[in-house]
Amino acid sequence: MKKLLKTDLDTLFQAIASRQTLYIPVEDAGKQAAFIPYAPGLVMSTALNTARSAKDLFFPQVESLVNFRMDGKHIEIVSAEAEAKPFVLFGVRACDARSFDILDRVFYDAEPQDTFYARRRDLGTVVTLACSAPEETCFCTAFGIDPAEPAGDVSVWESGDSCLFRANTEKGEALLRDLPLEDASDGAADAAKDAIRKITDLLPLKDLDLTPFGAGKTQTFFDDPAWASLSESCVGCGTCTFVCPTCQCFDIRDFDGGKEIRRYRCWDSCMYSDFTQMSAGQPRPTQKERFRQRFMHKLVYYPDMHEGLFSCVGCGRCLQKCPIHMNIVKVIRTLGEETK
């Protein structure tokens, strides 16, 4: 384990940023934190989490796939591949770190692999930060995530006036190797971890019970009458899907810029009515079906496809941002309660 005085954090950022692009969470005027490229003078946010998740760095909201030039009946394909450079993502919380595993199974480990996602994933080094102050909306522990032991290439703990660094992967070791860090004992972060676990034990959502859900539960929940009442006030704004670190649905669209046509993909939401609209009909005609799709996917379909892993990390963003205060916790409690 390595350590650094908190007051020297900016020096460390400068050292990293001199070699690679460094993204850190920074607050805007509205106190919303987001991962942006480090520049001298920027201060790392102390907020528990960024307003938007860290998935942007690997699965950006909009990205070009390919360009076309049209000339009469002729079409020419023009590569849209942007130059990609190594980067460091600093200050990812344990929940978002798990979300990368969930996205990896869709984009990285899948056949065929998503080369756009994979390239960013290969180039990125993830430095996680243990949560010293989890909030009431946090329920990562329900998914077996320990906010005191965040994954990633490097894990960082705040302890007194110091930050403690532990490399978890070769990529992480390579990053720490050249940085101005002092040695620390292996157990140096133990006190910090204990303090975090004391807080997580007090969180109101820590006992959220996921056992009724998971692989093989489609028949149990699909026709549950509770979907109608749960979805009744959903306005279909899609905010939950946009702030969600695991939502991965996208659209592919063309933009005709005159000289070239740009084919890009952008985030989409299963909460939108046109998501599944076809000229021949609509398999999810009302908000009830769309709402059900989103939660069934996170709690049953994704686990079905990926060895029981849930597609939720308990980050709590949807709890904070939903304009009608509907969220996955209410869904889990309502449906889960009925099975008892």
Next chain:
Amino acid sequence: MNDALIPQIGVVTQIRVETPDVKTFRVVGLDGKKPFEHIPGQCAMLSIPGVGEALFSITSSPTVEEYLEFSIKKCGCVTDWLHSMEEGQEVTIRGPYGNGFPVDTDFVGKDLLFVAGGIGLAPLHSVINYCRARREKYGTIDIVYGARSMADLVDYREILDEWSREEGVSVHLTIDNAQPEWDGHVGFVPNYVTELKPDTSKTVVMCGPPVMIKFTLSGLMELGFDRRNIYTTLELRMKCAVGRCGRCNIGSKFVCKDGPVFRLDELDELPNEY
């Protein structure tokens, strides 16, 4: 390495008018050869840059070595554009996608009953011609095909001149309403299937409008068919066709990669959302 979402260029070398709203498009690669190999029942993404990309069944049989063909009904943005283009137009193409029909496994040695309605013949066309080309591998072939009117029967010339004349292949055509120039069967496909009283040992391959599927199925069930011997092919909206974009799932199955071909007993396991 090119991503699966990046298409190749294809050239439309022939356009045939099948019905007032269906045309068949022949596509080859820029090198003049077939863009890729496929299994009957698989699909491909066709697009016109600036208009959009959509998934279509490959209508031609894999035994055709020179090109791919797509019979496409005009019913939306992309299909409107495809219908308006001329021969020689380039399009983009990627694929093949999906599982296809088990033509070299479960279908082998079986008597086959194809049931299609309207443009639903398109995905079955590939299977039918594959089975005709490998005739010795299969038993009898029965084809029940219906459309609104005579003019709406896709592949009508091929059906009359080739399929109907082949030994071991029985074609049963029907149209919804009587027409002066039509001396064949009149009525809906489901009723016609029941009237024909097919042997329950047959393997059934169905594609058509949902209402046709629904009533044909209840007829087949009454006749005593086993749900494990009935296949259909589905289509939902798709963007990626490789199981990532998240919109064509029925429960835990993606139509694009786990389908589009499903056996009825497999569909019974899925929620009713298609």
